[in-house]
Amino acid sequence: xxxxxxxxxxxxxxxxxxxAFLQNKDTECHxxxxxxxxxxxxxxxxxxxxxxxxxxLKTNDEIKNISQFDRDSIVFLSESVIRMCSLAIGDWAIxxxxxxxxxxxxxxxxxxxxxxxxxxxxxxxxxLELSSFKPGQRITLRKLCPGNEASSISLVTLNSxxxxxxxxxxxxxLSNSFCKKFLTVGNKIKIMFYGKELAFQIVSINSNKGTIExxxxxxDLGDRNACEFYEVVSxxxxxxxxxNDNYQESIENKKCDRPAGVEDEIVEIEELMTAxxxxxxxxxxxxxxxxxxxxxxxxxxxxxxxxxxSEVNLLxxxxxxxxxxxxxxxxxxxxxxxxxxxxxxxxVILEDFDIICPSKNSRLTEIEKKTNxxxxxxxxxxxxxxxxxxFIATSxxxxxxxxxFRRCGRLDREIEIPTPGPKSRQAILDNIxxxxxxxxDKRLCQDVSSNTHGFVGxxxxxxxxxxxxxxxxxxxxxxxxxxxxxxxxxxRPSAMREVQIEIPNVKWSDIGGQEHLKTILKQAIxxxxxxxxxxxxxxxTPPKGVLMFGPxxxxxxxxxxALACExxxxxxxxxxxxxxSKWVGESERAVxxxxxxxxxxxxxxxxxxxxxxxxxxxxSNSGANVQExxxxxxxxxxxxxxxxxxxxxxxxxxxxxxxxxxxLRPGRLDRIVYVSLPDEQTRRDIFRIKLSKMPVSGVDxxxxxxxTENYSGAEINAVCHEAAMLALEESLESEFVSRRHFEKALxxxxxxxxxxxxxxxxxxxxxx
Numbered sequence: 111x112x113x114x115x116x117x118x119x120x121x122x123x124x125x126x127x128x129x130a131f132l133q134n135k136d137t138e139c140h141x142x143x144x145x146x147x148x149x150x151x152x153x154x155x156x157x158x159x160x161x162x163x164x165x166x167l168k169t170n171d172e173i174k175n176i177s178q179f180d181r182d183s184i185v186f187l188s189e190s191v192i193r194m195c196s197l198a199i200g201d202w203a204i205x206x207x208x209x210x211x212x213x214x215x216x217x218x219x220x221x222x223x224x225x226x227x228x229x230x231x232x233x234x235x236x237x238l239e240l241s242s243f244k245p246g247q248r249i250t251l252r253k254l255c256p257g258n259e260a261s262s263i264s265l266v267t268l269n270s271x272x273x274x275x276x277x278x279x280x281x282x283x284l285s286n287s288f289c290k291k292f293l294t295v296g297n298k299i300k301i302m303f304y305g306k307e308l309a310f311q312i313v314s315i316n317s318n319k320g321t322i323e324x325x326x327x328x329x330d331l332g333d334r335n336a337c338e339f340y341e342v343v344s345x346x347x348x349x350x351x352x353x354n355d356n357y358q359e360s361i362e363n364k365k366c367d368r369p370a371g372v373e374d375e376i377v378e379i380e381e382l383m384t385a386x387x388x389x390x391x392x393x394x395x396x397x398x399x400x401x402x403x404x405x406x407x408x409x410x411x412x413x414x415x416x417x418x419x420s421e422v423n424l425l426x427x428x429x430x431x432x433x434x435x436x437x438x439x440x441x442x443x444x445x446x447x448x449x450x451x452x453x454x455x456x457x458v459i460l461e462d463f464d465i466i467c468p469s470k471n472s473r474l475t476e477i478e479k480k481t482n483x484x485x486x487x488x489x490x491x492x493x494x495x496x497x498x499x500x501f502i503a504t505s506x507x508x509x510x511x512x513x514x515f516r517r518c519g520r521l522d523r524e525i526e527i528p529t530p531g532p533k534s535r536q537a538i539l540d541n542i543x544x545x546x547x548x549x550x551d552k553r554l555c556q557d558v559s560s561n562t563h564g565f566v567g568x569x570x571x572x573x574x575x576x577x578x579x580x581x582x583x584x585x586x587x588x589x590x591x592x593x594x595x596x597x598x599x600x601x602r603p604s605a606m607r608e609v610q611i612e613i614p615n616v617k618w619s620d621i622g623g624q625e626h627l628k629t630i631l632k633q634a635i636x637x638x639x640x641x642x643x644x645x646x647x648x649x650x651t652p653p654k655g656v657l658m659f660g661p662x663x664x665x666x667x668x669x670x671x672a673l674a675c676e677x678x679x680x681x682x683x684x685x686x687x688x689x690x691s692k693w694v695g696e697s698e699r700a701v702x703x704x705x706x707x708x709x710x711x712x713x714x715x716x717x718x719x720x721x722x723x724x725x726x727x728x729x730s731n732s733g734a735n736v737q738e739x740x741x742x743x744x745x746x747x748x749x750x751x752x753x754x755x756x757x758x759x760x761x762x763x764x765x766x767x768x769x770x771x772x773x774l775r776p777g778r779l780d781r782i783v784y785v786s787l788p789d790e791q792t793r794r795d796i797f798r799i800k801l802s803k804m805p806v807s808g809v810d811x812x813x814x815x816x817x818t819e820n821y822s823g824a825e826i827n828a829v830c831h832e833a834a835m836l837a838l839e840e841s842l843e844s845e846f847v848s849r850r851h852f853e854k855a856l857x858x859x860x861x862x863x864x865x866x867x868x869x870x871x872x873x874x875x876x877x878x
């Protein structure tokens with residue numbers, strides 16, 4: 111092999127075959143292994159602009175006006191090596207340890223060296239320690255091509271005291287110390303902080319390109335090019351952790367599963383956010399959205415998922431942080447603005463925005479007034495600068511937010527996270543059981559989703575927890591229908607807790623007769639849920655309301671109880687007088703709240719007992735008293751701008767003639783049903799039901815039926831009860847209720863419905 115000198119009297123030779131540069135003394139060795147191998151070579155050389163040499167300790171210190179900290183980031187090379195590697199003073203080079211491949215690469219700034227070792231890369235003592243290199247180890251050195259900027263860097267402490275707090279001053283110190291330097295996962299760094307030397311190791315780097323974590327594991331796989339360097343800039347966010355356990359815990363907390371049942375809402379949020387923060391065909395000026403909905407619908411889960419998925423700077427603002435005693439609201443908001451703009455693209459999450467910026471209609475403190483003004487200025491400043499900052503505000507009471515924020519340029523778009531329907535509930539249940547590693551029968555899952563009207567995501571989690579708890583008590587390896595029936599009795603929709611009533615255990619079979627009324631209620635309540643396609647096909651809407659009227663004691667309220675029990679729907683029972691208040695406006699607000707809650711937990715039933723007390727006919731002085739204002743509000747809710755979808759009104763009264771005519775028109779209380787005194791067959795059914803639970807002797811039902819003409823259902827029940835009490839009067843050891851007891855009871859309990867009231871009902875029917 112022929113070789114020639116690259117330069118006269120030079121210590122270097124260049125091979126004509128492989129074009130490698132090597133020292134004159136290594137010519138004979140090179141003749142035996144041309145081209146040389148970086149893994150097995152016994153001498154140093156430069157080939158393809160890469161130094162294959164050794165690492166050594168920098169002994170003297172001829173550099174002036176450079177701090178010791180900056181010296182630790184320098185690799186000292188001979189001028190000839192700098193030239194042959196196509197480097198320049200101040201360039202950054204990647205140094206790779208060939209003897210210990212588990213040690214991460216390091217990036218060092220190139221500086222000329224006047225010492226004799228012309229094929230070695232010299233480090234300072236601290237530089238060697240931080241790099242985990244040892245003198246004499248084989249390395250490769252090549253030019254670093256600047257790549258992506260680091261948006262965030264996660265560190266774990268190596269030697270810090272337990273009392274160390276990760277304050278903004280520490281993060282600022284890190285940012286100032288390493289700005290314009292290059293780092294990768296696995297690198298160790300040190301800083302002086304208040305007289306103490308703190309050591310950290312980088313465990314994760316995030317950039318707009320993506321995230322690299324656990325770079326050491328990548329090296330163990332043998333991929334030497336997997337180590338990627340990122341430039342530290344002023345916008346880089348530093349995230350410090352006490353130890354690896356804390357870091358892993360934070361990683362697990364950030365791993366948010368995609369919430370189920372809100373696919374359309376997530377897609378819309380992502381589209382708006384992408385158009386604002388990232389490169390898109392058309393960049394919009396939409397800067398913020400408001401997510402609103404009932405508690406437990408998944409607003410926080412959606413925000414956390416989007417935050418964990420997005421590769422942007424993330425900032426959060428909550429009432430607790432804002433109004434803490436540690437700092438003033440003005441200082442906190444100013445820092446928020448500066449960090450959001452300086453480290454853009456940024457996603458700012460405003461939690462419980464109705465608490466942070468309440469409406470001016472409420473009594474605001476000076477702090478709240480100032481906070482509103484500061485946040486309004488923050489929105490406007492971000493909008494005027496066209497900074498890549500996107501706001502997501504959450505609230506379960508959007509009407510309590512200052513209206514100044516709910517306009518274009520601030521919270522441009524409002525997205526409701528609705529109460530989930532049957533399909534969404536099934537998706538949520540599937541997601542819950544997938545996380546619990548429980549295989550649930552699909553048909554059972556469908557049944558549960560169809561019977562959990564008004565349940566939000568958090569309610570379904572509680573339901574599943576209660577069902578699994580019951581299965582554990584029974585030592586069953588699988589969930590059954592009985593477990594969910596048990597859970598449904600104990601878990602109610604969260605929106606119903608303020609108006610929750612104890613659903614009575616009354617079945618249709620407990621009510622004798624009234625088949626016509628039962629059919630009408632099934633048409634109004636059950637058919638729209640079971641056969642919605644039939645209504646759509648015929649182009650009709652289900653009845654909105656049913657009014658039951660008739661004499662007292664004819665099962666009107668009992669039928670409502672049976673409907674609440676049998677339908678499985680959310681049932682709100684309202685007594686007319688309980689809505690009235692002496693405070694102006696409070697009665698109307700109470701009516702609005704009833705309908706609002708009913709819509710939240712739809713499909714639902716609102717039962718107005720004694721509705722004549724609430725919807726009495728208006729007099730000449732319209733609007734002069736509370737009752738008339740409440741009636742006006744009730745009419746608005748029944749047929750107003752806000753649709754009354756999947757909410758059915760059921761009302762009962764003894765005096766239909768006192769109800770305002772506007773309440774009885776079609777579209778409000780569509781169906782008006784007369785619940786008359788029980789006829790012969792109905793009385794027979796009532797006696798059969800009552801006597802089936804009562805031991806009797808010598809009692810003929812047909813005789814009792816003929817003797818109780820014009821009796822109401824309640825009076826028939828009273829006759830049976832009085833007969834039993836008479837038997838107990840004779841002897842507490844009585845085993846039967848005999849005929850004579852009923853005869854005496856019939857003399858004590860007589861019909862109490864006057865003929866004048868019956869005639870009033872008949873006249874009302876003839877007129878309507």
